[in-house]
Amino acid sequence: MALPTSAEVSHALLGLQGIFWALNMLVVHHAADDIAHEQARSDGIEKLIVAACCGGPRVHPDGRQGLTAEMARLA
Numbered sequence: 001m002a003l004p005t006s007a008e009v010s011h012a013l014l015g016l017q018g019i020f021w022a023l024n025m026l027v028v029h030h031a032a033d034d035i036a037h038e039q040a041r042s043d044g045i046e047k048l049i050v051a052a053c054c055g056g057p058r059v060h061p062d063g064r065q066g067l068t069a070e071m072a073r074l075a
Helices: 006-055 066-074
Strands: none
Touching: none
16 A cells, blocks of 8 residues: 655645534534623623612513513513
């Protein structure tokens, strides 16, 4: 069995680079989704804290008051 030529090795390496690039993009995309989800979650927690500490009971358009309405909105 003959050894692969340099052109075949180069072609194989380019293929592997493409595969690793695609996997990296999947990981980066997934990480970006996780970051966006965590940011939205922390914004919701911040709103709950502000509503509990600073706002007191508030009447919302749906008739609920205070944290109950805020939690229902975030659910």
